[in-house]
């Protein structure tokens with residue numbers, strides 16, 4: 236099928252490359268000229284595992300092209316996926332101005348009977364509102380409009396696309412359902428020739444077919460529930476600190492109950508990134524506008540916002556004041572395997588450390604460049620042992636694989652004082668203790 240993907244951020248690029256992998260002819264379009272120029276020159280503006288090789292393969296196969304002419308991108312599509320940004324406004328509501336621009340281009344260029352699909356996370360009822368707008372501005376053109384929310388995690392987005400837990404189709408007609416099923420058909424067949432691990436033995440994903448409003452709500456409900464689980468674990472961590480209990484054992488035992496499950500119960504610095512924080516707020520606002528007081532979500536957000544304060548309190552207490560001290564920071568991205576620092580707890584940690592007069596030396600496998608432009612006063616080094624040189628204390632903010640296997644006796648030689656605060660509860664307290672470190676974590680006895 237001829238597919239256009241509008242918006243070439245994380246979601247759009249992964250969607251475009253994976254749809255090309257499924258055999259479709261894909262055009263990617265973004266109205267940011269810098270991004271478009273990079274894409275046309277064969278460069279990806281972001282890091283995501285497997286994306287580069289997949290995109291390169293399908294540029295070569297000719298199934299993935301990037302175009303800067305809106306007429307070309309919008310004018311050729313049988314199915315048009317909207318993957319534009321919906322960032323938060325100061326009120327917490329989603330900013331839908333990019334979606335408005337897309338609507339204008341659809342009206343101007345899209346051919347008759349294009350299936351328009353919202354993939355970006357949008358407030359409930361956005362898809363029907365878009366359908367109504369297109370119908371009123373182009374009464375001659377019977378656009379189909381559907382919602383097909385994405386559930387991609389950064390760092391595993393290609394895998395999540397090719398092996399989804401479910402595919403949600405929010406449609407208002409059998410024609411739209413049939414077209415969308417055809418888009419995803421290769422994922423539903425067995426054998427599926429997965430480029431990541433052949434042969435694929437997993438059963439095909441379930442397809443949930445519903446209306447667009449319900450599909451939009453599913454996305455918000457799922458993300459907010461994940462955030463709720465994390466905040467629950469973090470509230471338990473604070474309680475464990477007060478009671479002298481070990482939160483890691485608490486969540487391990489809880490997660491063994493299949494009704495609860497172990498995932499998204501990891502306590503620490505809380506959830507960051509461009510999805511969970513903004514989605515929780517947007518869902519809260521949506522509920523409020525719809526007449527439902529979803530204060531449970533308010534609490535989820537409040538607990539999350541307290542994480543950095545709690546963490547800095549621990550560091551300050553352990554070091555004996557942060558002013559004038561040298562602090563090594565390991566991990567800047569909001570989670571491992573991504574260079575994304577949007578709403579990363581690291582930003583608030585750096586801000587707090589600098590505000591209190593600490594000298595900061597930071598290391599991260601992917602996110603140093605992006606952080607440097609926001610915090611030029613921090614010393615950056617790729618080598619974690621260099622970052623630790625002369626440090627009074629080491630703060631671990633992101634659980635990158637390489638930080639889990641550090642040589643702590645080497646770290647001990649590099650550092651001035653042997654103090655560690657682990658914001659992700661990912662280090663082994665026994666190993667640190669054996670290497671002469673004083674170790675603090677979140678809800679775990681030192």
Ligand code: UDX
Nearest residue numbers: 385386387388389499500501505506507508510569570
């Ligand atoms: C999320 C959703 O998982 C995905 O389905 C949706 O489409 C987009 O939003 P993402 O933002 O990439 O994906 O990250 P995710 O893996 O969900 O992690 C979000 C944040 O929660 C990270 O900061 C992570 O460190 C934190 N987290 C996650 C915890 O603090 N504890 C956990 O147990 C799990």
